[in-house]
Amino acid sequence: MSLLGLIGSSCGGLDTRFRAELAAPAAARGHRLAVTLTPTAHRWLDAAGELDGLAALTDLPVRSASRLPGEPRPHPDPPVFLFAPASANSVAKLALGIADNQALTALGDVLGDPAVTIIVGYQVTDARFRHPAWRRHLDTLAEAGVRVRRLEYGKPWSQILDLLPAPTG
16 A cells, blocks of 8 residues: 555535545555645544544554644655645645645655655635736646646546656555
């Protein structure tokens, strides 16, 4: 089983689609999930009653908070990360190097490492494309080797799983 760092941020549909269209299909494809959520995404999934179902898909803790000094690392280092859904806020923070939560810290620590694959599936409104910094954020991530794709409205999020390398082992 290949370890997949699955990261999620708060976007519309997270509460109903994250487990069903990303986590469960990735696990079914043979990926061992190391799930990290932004704090707001964790709250949303908790409120929707989705955390137990998500936890059942992995032998690792579903995390959103950083560990305390002296605590063991809850996840091994994944060679592949899928950040989906990624909000406009999280995409901007990642591109700018802002690591103000555990999800962005995990990604920021490996951004630009040629040995690590990062795929970002962002979900934003059409209006976001008019913001003058948006294109630069996407370009910055692409220059760092990140595969960046928009999660298309009305289409299953599971389509982004096709960008993942095949699981090994």
